[in-house]
Amino acid sequence: MAGVEITEETKQPAERAGSADVVVGIAGAVSAEDVRVRAQQMIQELGSGVSSLRFVFTWPGAGPEAASGDGQAANTPALTLVPYAPPAPAAGGEIWSAVSANQRAVLALADSLNARACIVIGSDLAALDARAIQLFAYAILDRQCGLVMPVYPAAKYEGLINSGILCPLSRALYGKKVRYPLAFDFAVSGALCGRLARIPAALDSSGTSLLWPVTVAATQFPQVPVGQVHVDVRHEVATGGLELSAVLGQIAGSLFYEMDQCASHWQRIRGAQATPIWGNAAEGEADGQPIDPQPMLDSFLLGSKSLDEVWRLLLPPNTLLELRRLTRMAPDQFQMPDELWASIVYDFALAYRLRTISRVHLLGALTPLYLGWVASYVREVSNLSSAAAEQRLERFSRAWEEKKPYLLSRWRWPDRFNP
Amino acid sequence: MWEQVEQSLHSSMGRVMNRMATLLPGVLAFIVAFLFFLLIGWLLSLLVRWILTALRFDERMSRGASAMAEWSPRATPSLLISRIVFWCFVIAGVVVGVSSFEAGTSENLVSGWILGYVPRVVGAAILLLAGNVLARFVSRSVLITGVNLNLSYARLLSMGVRWMILVLTGAMVLDHLALGGAIVELGFGILFGGIVFALSLAVGLGSRDLVSRSLEREAARPVEIPQPEKVHHF
Numbered sequence A: 001m002a003g004v005e006i007t008e009e010t011k012q013p014a015e016r017a018g019s020a021d022v023v024v025g026i027a028g029a030v031s032a033e034d035v036r037v038r039a040q041q042m043i044q045e046l047g048s049g050v051s052s053l054r055f056v057f058t059w060p061g062a063g064p065e066a067a068s069g070d071g072q073a074a075n076t077p078a079l080t081l082v083p084y085a086p087p088a089p090a091a092g093g094e095i096w097s098a099v100s101a102n103q104r105a106v107l108a109l110a111d112s113l114n115a116r117a118c119i120v121i122g123s124d125l126a127a128l129d130a131r132a133i134q135l136f137a138y139a140i141l142d143r144q145c146g147l148v149m150p151v152y153p154a155a156k157y158e159g160l161i162n163s164g165i166l167c168p169l170s171r172a173l174y175g176k177k178v179r180y181p182l183a184f185d186f187a188v189s190g191a192l193c194g195r196l197a198r199i200p201a202a203l204d205s206s207g208t209s210l211l212w213p214v215t216v217a218a219t220q221f222p223q224v225p226v227g228q229v230h231v232d233v234r235h236e237v238a239t240g241g242l243e244l245s246a247v248l249g250q251i252a253g254s255l256f257y258e259m260d261q262c263a264s265h266w267q268r269i270r271g272a273q274a275t276p277i278w279g280n281a282a283e284g285e286a287d288g289q290p291i292d293p294q295p296m297l298d299s300f301l302l303g304s305k306s307l308d309e310v311w312r313l314l315l316p317p318n319t320l321l322e323l324r325r326l327t328r329m330a331p332d333q334f335q336m337p338d339e340l341w342a343s344i345v346y347d348f349a350l351a352y353r354l355r356t357i358s359r360v361h362l363l364g365a366l367t368p369l370y371l372g373w374v375a376s377y378v379r380e381v382s383n384l385s386s387a388a389a390e391q392r393l394e395r396f397s398r399a400w401e402e403k404k405p406y407l408l409s410r411w412r413w414p415d416r417f418n419p
Numbered sequence B: 001m002w003e004q005v006e007q008s009l010h011s012s013m014g015r016v017m018n019r020m021a022t023l024l025p026g027v028l029a030f031i032v033a034f035l036f037f038l039l040i041g042w043l044l045s046l047l048v049r050w051i052l053t054a055l056r057f058d059e060r061m062s063r064g065a066s067a068m069a070e071w072s073p074r075a076t077p078s079l080l081i082s083r084i085v086f087w088c089f090v091i092a093g094v095v096v097g098v099s100s101f102e103a104g105t106s107e108n109l110v111s112g113w114i115l116g117y118v119p120r121v122v123g124a125a126i127l128l129l130a131g132n133v134l135a136r137f138v139s140r141s142v143l144i145t146g147v148n149l150n151l152s153y154a155r156l157l158s159m160g161v162r163w164m165i166l167v168l169t170g171a172m173v174l175d176h177l178a179l180g181g182a183i184v185e186l187g188f189g190i191l192f193g194g195i196v197f198a199l200s201l202a203v204g205l206g207s208r209d210l211v212s213r214s215l216e217r218e219a220a221r222p223v224e225i226p227q228p229e230k231v232h233h234f
Helices: A008-017 A032-050 A064-068 A095-112 A130-142 A160-174 A190-198 A213-220 A244-261 A294-306 A308-314 A317-327 A338-354 A359-364 A367-381 A386-402 A404-412 B002-054 B057-063 B067-071 B077-105 B109-148 B154-176 B182-206 B208-220
Strands: A022-026 A055-060 A079-084 A117-121 A147-151 A186-189 A226-230
Touching (some): A022 A130, A055 A095, A095 A190, A095 A244, A117 A130, A117 A190, A130 A147, A147 A213, A160 A213, A160 A338, A160 A367, A160 A386, A186 A190, A190 A213, A213 A226, A244 A367, A294 A308, A294 A367, A294 B154, A308 A317, A308 A338, A308 B109, A338 A359, A338 A367, A338 A386, A338 A404, A359 B109, A367 A386, A386 A404, B002 B057, B057 B077, B077 B109, B154 B182
Parallel strands (some): A022 A055, A022 A117, A055 A079, A147 A226
Antiparallel strands (some): A117 A186, A147 A186
């Protein structure tokens, strides 16, 4: 599949807009009126600090009525509204595929407008906030970052797929300490926009094609500086009707696919570099009632009882032994060591590459193990504050980095079962 | 008397030698035909693999949700196709070898029987292979889905599905080979009918009270407002 190209429907309003300093793109369905009101409000809030900049706001809504309708009526010298034609998402993916397709379309549009910075935000418009936009623009335009990722307020029970797999794996592989490698909101410099948009969107085995900006920046443009900004944004992800195993399969599958594609790059990277962070950390959520990890533990125990024959094909004997030991632990003492969870994910990534079993089955078999890790994590951080839980996650990520030689060894010599 | 025995032994030995002498060209023809097809199959499979590699067939297949890769995860699609080509030629070599063997012996009985039966055997082998792959794939799918739905009987369900498919495959294979005749059809019909009947009885009679109590409880239960989840994975 080739990189994203701008459709004719988007071309006309984009040509009328001419050029822009900052393109703010919404990567999901939203009403034109909401965008107009929020954009005007944001420009007013930004005030004189950014008065010299020309902003273009774009959202998926190109069509005859959108091209000629209410969007353009609000255009001013400082603010232009340009709808874009939403690309058709890949058949297999759910929300993330559609979001990634829209993100690519926004980047392509920003490239065509020769923007100096492109800020992509989620469709709930939570990040369409003067402070967040200012920080993103500052990191790109003033601090010369190529890619800026967000750091959301600490919440110990939120985004656990990110905390448990995406963040530590991405950090260990690509050597960038980025807290949210798959975020709804991020900012890209003008130079990187076109390159990101032009990268072919390859489909993994589940038909999902996600955009991993940190992976692309770290592997294809390693000289590009990556930064992070603290944003006080809390996204409302519509999870109704979504099955954990399906979503975990899509996200982890896409990450494993990228890992396979970029193997020659990440094998050369050792350790992880700290990335500069701007802004003040927003206050995390209040530490509420502790959560009962028993349902997750039950899922893990059921998996270990029933999926033994599948795990046996994917995991080495040492890991299986450790898992068996975990199943015999009392629930109040249940704790999955960081190294064990890291090696499990590494082994699954390797099995994904080797196609040891069907990839759909492989990703499905990861869910009970992931729930085992969640049970262990929830039990461990139940008495910690959100900030302390973040520190715990930092130690957790370091364990993944220290375990990377195991991945390298197994990746290079997969037949040697116990390196 | 000894002369007659000796003469008789000589003549039977002569017949045996004569028979062997007439068989030898046939055996030779069989070996030559088989080796010839083996060589062609090997060369063609290499050619097919080379062409598919040049066309980046594996990459194209792996871009989409490739069914071929899912069903045979260890073999790449190009390897699978080249192997199919090779084995087709091996089978053709055996068939042609048998024909040439009989052309050499001027008798047509064995090859006539084998040639008539080979398509059935090939069809049965394909059925058996497909049935096994299907049973493994479906049972594993059921097992993993069941575990992810927290069904404590997921393993039992998966084993049941696996054996159902294997039994069905076995019956189809026997039927295809024309072995067992009506016994297979009858036995299979009785077995399947029996399972369905047993399940109907178990649910209809055994669980009648349970089902009615469950329905009453369900009807009397007030509408519950779903509690928001405290742990967010996404």
